[in-house]
Amino acid sequence: MSMQTSSDICIIGGGITGLYLALQLKRRQPELRIELFEALEAVGGRVQTEPMLDGEFRAEFGAVRIEPDLQPLMDDFVRQLGLAVTPITSHEACSAIRPDNARLTPAERAVVQQAAGGDVAWALLWHGIAQVLGDQWPLAADRLDRPGRAADKARLRRLAQFGGCPLYRQGMWNVLAEVLSHEAVEFTREKGAFYNFKNQNPNAADWICQLLDMRLMQRPSYIPHGGMQALIDVAEQAVRAAGVGIHVGHQLLAFGERADGELDLQLRHAGAPVALRTRRLILALPRSPLESLAPSLPAPVQACLDAVLCFPIVWASCVMADPWWAPGAAPGSGEGATTRAAHFESHPDKPEAYGLAMFYNDDPWCHYWANLSDAPGARFPHKDRPVRSGDPRLRQALVRTLQQTFGRDDEPHLLEWGLCDWSAAPFGAGVHFWKPGRDSEQVMQTLAAFAIGQDGRAPQVHICGEAYSDFQGFFEGALRSAQRVLQALPAAATSSHQGSDHERH
Numbered sequence: 088m089s090m091q092t093s094s095d096i097c098i099i100g101g102g103i104t105g106l107y108l109a110l111q112l113k114r115r116q117p118e119l120r121i122e123l124f125e126a127l128e129a130v131g132g133r134v135q136t137e138p139m140l141d142g143e144f145r146a147e148f149g150a151v152r153i154e155p156d157l158q159p160l161m162d163d164f165v166r167q168l169g170l171a172v173t174p175i176t177s178h179e180a181c182s183a184i185r186p187d188n189a190r191l192t193p194a195e196r197a198v199v200q201q202a203a204g205g206d207v208a209w210a211l212l213w214h215g216i217a218q219v220l221g222d223q224w225p226l227a228a229d230r231l232d233r234p235g236r237a238a239d240k241a242r243l244r245r246l247a248q249f250g251g252c253p254l255y256r257q258g259m260w261n262v263l264a265e266v267l268s269h270e271a272v273e274f275t276r277e278k279g280a281f282y283n284f285k286n287q288n289p290n291a292a293d294w295i296c297q298l299l300d301m302r303l304m305q306r307p308s309y310i311p312h313g314g315m316q317a318l319i320d321v322a323e324q325a326v327r328a329a330g331v332g333i334h335v336g337h338q339l340l341a342f343g344e345r346a347d348g349e350l351d352l353q354l355r356h357a358g359a360p361v362a363l364r365t366r367r368l369i370l371a372l373p374r375s376p377l378e379s380l381a382p383s384l385p386a387p388v389q390a391c392l393d394a395v396l397c398f399p400i401v402w403a404s405c406v407m408a409d410p411w412w413a414p415g416a417a418p419g420s421g422e423g424a425t426t427r428a429a430h431f432e433s434h435p436d437k438p439e440a441y442g443l444a445m446f447y448n449d450d451p452w453c454h455y456w457a458n459l460s461d462a463p464g465a466r467f468p469h470k471d472r473p474v475r476s477g478d479p480r481l482r483q484a485l486v487r488t489l490q491q492t493f494g495r496d497d498e499p500h501l502l503e504w505g506l507c508d509w510s511a512a513p514f515g516a517g518v519h520f521w522k523p524g525r526d527s528e529q530v531m532q533t534l535a536a537f538a539i540g541q542d543g544r545a546p547q548v549h550i551c552g553e554a555y556s557d558f559q560g561f562f563e564g565a566l567r568s569a570q571r572v573l574q575a576l577p578a579a580a581t582s583s584h585q586g587s588d589h590e591r592h
């Protein structure tokens with residue numbers, strides 16, 4: 088077993104959370120000795136830009152865009168890193184299918200009529216949310232820059248009521264089913280854009296709080312030049328330049344407290360054990376890898392881990408010669424095809440010659456696509472390439488999906504294809520949502536700073552990341568949770584393990 092020198096802070100997980108936190112900590116306190124450990128062979132986590140057709144296309148298999156209106160912290164981080172960005176002009180696909188008017192209420196029929204030609208699922212969803220919230224939120228006058236809005240939203244999350252019961256104790260479907268017809272609930276769930284996060288039954292309070300922001304989004308989304316991978320590459324360079332050691336291929340297996348209050352970490356690197364000492368430990372990890380570490384966590388923290396739902400996502404993409412779409416083709420909403428949403432790109436110089444089709448799949452279609460991966464659980468062979476041509480059924484599924492999407496029965500000319508299932512280890516989910524009945528604020532507070540071992544110790548372990556945040560499913564949530572940890576780590580506390588009242592929470 089090799090023994091490495093001790094550090095002030097160890098960050099586990101090289102996703103956007105770990106990278107961002109490392110940089111912010113170094114900026115605040117350059118003298119800190121910070122080491123970052125990542126289980127895979129590269130940092131980036133749920134960002135994966137895959138060059139296809141010898142780099143002529145960059146297919147995103149993880150995060151695809153940044154919405155500056157929804158993601159102010161992330162937008163600021165992109166600026167700090169000096170990244171050039173490309174706006175994304177295409178809108179989210181909305182279904183052309185309409186609900187059965189005869190099964191809607193008169194008020195819902197009016198909503199559908201008003202939304203004619205637009206996103207009916209979204210309009211019905213808001214018709215429901217408006218009734219659930221009543222006068223608890225000024226929907227008509229709401230603006231993202233309204234002074235005090237963030238604090239109001241935090242209060243709403245905890246205190247909103249519906250039917251005499253705290254909203255956070257209820258599932259989104261449960262409350263919608265109280266105010267909408269069955270047809271409207273089912274239609275919203277089945278036909279809404281992926282933003283609606285509808286195919287599980289998330290905590291109504293948390294979900295509505297996020298939708299409140301999405302409803303007001305105006306500025307276009309963007310992607311860094313060079314794809315999302317450019318964000319990770321530049322962030323990694325900045326973190327290294329700030330003096331943080333980044334160690335890939337290092338998986339944390341367990342940790343425990345030493346008699347002196349410092350922490351012993353056990354990692355695995357290239358099949359061999361590695362031992363490490365640190366004063367503070369930051370776990371920038373989602374639910375599934377945290378569960379693997381549960382034996383090292385104190386009971387109240389373990390009890391928090393199942394507060395979130397693991398939401399599966401599978402992207403499947405293919406490069407096609409003689410594409411069936413024209414440049415600027417609108418995204419498809421998966422109508423008549425085995426997918427949630429379809430996005431199309433054309434080659435910038437040879438749009439008639441080559442195109443990239445990307446099929447986004449959450450519940451339930453993700454399960455169809457996950458079955459087409461020929462090596463379940465090993466979908467990231469070297470951080471890793473999505474499965475390419477291993478399973479001939481994957482190619483066949485892409486052919487069929489293109490035929491269904493374009494209503495054709497001739498054979499598309501596929502050149503290259505791939506698939507990425509984020510439910511595979513070490514991620515365990517595409518994104519996460521709060522479960523009904525769980526108090527997200529209380530869980531986030533518990534995870535932000537806690538002690539292991541003896542009672543009365545100062546907190547020396549911190550959990551953050553998208554999974555347990557108040558903007559799940561987005562980079563913004565990851566960064567917001569990192570901010571919580573920064574607040575829980577007083578500057579003076581990091582250079583000593585001797586806790587003080589100052590740093591207790």
Ligand SMILES: Cc1cc2nc3c(=O)[nH]c(=O)nc-3n(C[C@H](O)[C@H](O)[C@H](O)COP(=O)(O)OP(=O)(O)OC[C@H]3O[C@@H](n4cnc5c(N)ncnc54)[C@H](O)[C@@H]3O)c2cc1C
Nearest residue numbers: 100102103104126132133150151152339376552553561562
């Ligand atoms: C398909 C998809 C599309 C998305 N689209 C968008 C989008 O368009 N815009 C947006 O803002 N967000 C999007 N998201 C969400 C965004 O990708 C995530 O919120 C963000 O990347 C999460 O970062 P994280 O650091 O919290 O977690 P991760 O990125 O999951 O990072 C955790 C890291 O920890 C590592 N790890 C796990 N276990 C261990 C261990 N024991 N030891 C060491 N390391 C370990 C993992 O390998 C991983 O690198 C999308 C996500 C998916 C899956």
